[in-house]
Amino acid sequence: MMNYFPDEVLEHVFDFVTSHRDRNAVSLVCKLWYRVERFSRQRVFIGNCYAISPERLIARFPGVKALTLKGKPHFADFNLVPQDWGGYVQPWIEALARSRIGLEELRLKRMVVSDESLDVLSRSFTNFKSLVLVSCEGFTTDGLAAIAANCRFLRELDLQENEIEEKKNHWLGCFPDSCTSLVSLNFACLKEINLAALERLVARNPNLKSLKLNRAVPIEALQRILMRAPQLVDLGTGSFVLDRDSDDSETYRKLKATIQKCRSIRNLSGFLEVAPRCLPAVYPICLNLTYLNLSYAAGIHGSELIKLIRFCGKLQRLWILDCIGDKGLEVVASTCKDLQELRVFPSDPFGAGHAAVTETGLVAISSGCPKLNSLLYFCQQMTNAALIAVAKNCTNFIRFRLCILDPAKPDPVTMQPLDEGFGAIVQSSKRIRRLSLSGLLTDRVFLYIGMYAEQLEMLSIAFAGDSDKGMLYVLNGCKKLRKLEIRDSPFGDMALLRDVGKYETMRSLWMSSCDVTLGGCKTLAKKMPRLNVEIINENDQMEFAHEDSQKVEKMYLYRTLVGPRKDAPEFVWTLV
């Protein structure tokens, strides 16, 4: 029947299909739908930049306007992937620039971006509007200057947690006076900024809704900026400290008055440096906050955090440091009844003990916040009883990531592994999509995961399991699994090779410090030509003597349509 509709009608219908997965599904229905979908697709998501080539992207989706690309594997965040591994955006930008693609939005995660790439990007696409860089590296403020100077219709420049070399070039001043289209600006990860240029920029961009400042913006400047931008919805403060020299009470009074006028602020973050006595200035906006991120505010102690939280009755997402303590989490539980997402980060990586949270805090949260669906929780310890209680209280987890700071630590009360606790979580939250495990765990937890976690897409395993059976339970049971990352667990060739076809249904598999051998990886690579099986080998090449029986320190494999990558450094071997 749909064949009798002209293409324009189909296209119009497809306009309402926005999620990537739905559009992918649409394209598989028939050749006609594939064709219409492909020409009308504007937003493309590429979860692994090595799975496909820019040329093929351009050939299939000539109308693409918004592109998301991800590069390095997730464990690169934790220094498990050496420098120069790859993930370069340059070939993508060059190819897109050569073509007639009217790129407007680019979002990159864990990629290597050069100043040259940014320069080419800024000059090649007249309607370029939005650049979002997350956990990227390789560029300097010279690249940012090019973006500022050349992208005449820029709406968004969002720099999240990047490593940026800062030159003394006042890149912010490169935005021309004619730039008045900014909606979102985030430079919190930089150390310096040209204050005068910033204030002028804010003054001439009345549509600015999201502004995240860095440490170099003092509280006095914040006050002036907020005067110019009371329409902000999303604010990241920089430094929130009153200079000892300045007239404290006057500055504070002005700040408080200005903040009160900012009635639209719903998301608050920053406080990269903070003097707790200044915090009450933000109490008035706390009442309307739906997202609060204090995870970089190492200067706020538990009691001050608690005072602040008591005002945040409408909070839906809270990111915080563990210095809030179990008591603080109890306050969150009684105040933030709409809480959906909680992330508790460690303030002390070696777990000195006093500045931390335990199972008590988590149980309190689960009891007070039944809407909780996303959790990241770094803690000193966890018990099965607590996890079982959490599972009973909250049945809607989509993301459940627990990190007990001491690897492979058992339940401190019973000295048992945490298999039953995690089992309860996956059994009760039927829609769980992402899971990170920690603590002492046997193969049993994987049996539960394989049995119950039907929607699971991403699983992170560390220091867990007893044998290949563990990994097999997961590979066999989790039909929707896309990303599996494992470190320091006793899984070897038997598990790796049992179902080689499985890996083509997944984006990637990472295994480090496990028991897989070179021979096992070679076998896999031979059987599956559409996988890139990469070995990261930082040892002296001579010592890694190509013995098939030798265990592989780091293996990363991923499905791909374009064969072994040509930019692999010498310490990465792609097996064929």
Place this chain on the structure above:
Amino acid sequence: MEKEGLGLEITELRLGLPGGSAPILVDKNEKKRVFSDISGDHDNSSTDWKLTQTKNQAVGWPPVCSYRRKNSFHEKDHLETSKMYVKVSMDGAPFLRKVDLSMHKGYSDLALALEKLFDCFGIGESLKDAENSEQVPIYEDKDGDWMLVGDVPWEMFIESCKRLRIMKRSEAKGFGLQPKGSDHRGNSKDVAK
């Protein structure tokens, strides 16, 4: 399989004693063996503090991304510092050396370290009395200019120093040092910090 050191020292977490003395490097192989001794025995309570510390020092553990590590841990607990090795040359010395600027608390601390490194005296003096000392410590900054050590605050210095040179006073004349007090970059009140 015998796992050799992987040369990942740069990325390993290290325990540093307060005062910036040399970090304790935990041997990676030792960590591995220690761990496998425990994992098979579930009745073992991992109560031994030393064992705990060892396990906590596994590379990339806890899984906190490096940006967050550098920016959110408590100042006093900021045990992982990014390495700031710079080359140091001294006029007359046959070999260059390297120092880790992040391991020093200030100029006098650095001066002492340099004196030890090159087995000489006078560097500390030169910081206090540049006019009269025999040695002139200078550094190359991010812009490629050679500057006299000691003018700017320590934190600013370690951010911008790319290499060090201990010059003989006789060489200093006409070398093209930037005079103290000038801001050659053209920065002025606009730049915050």
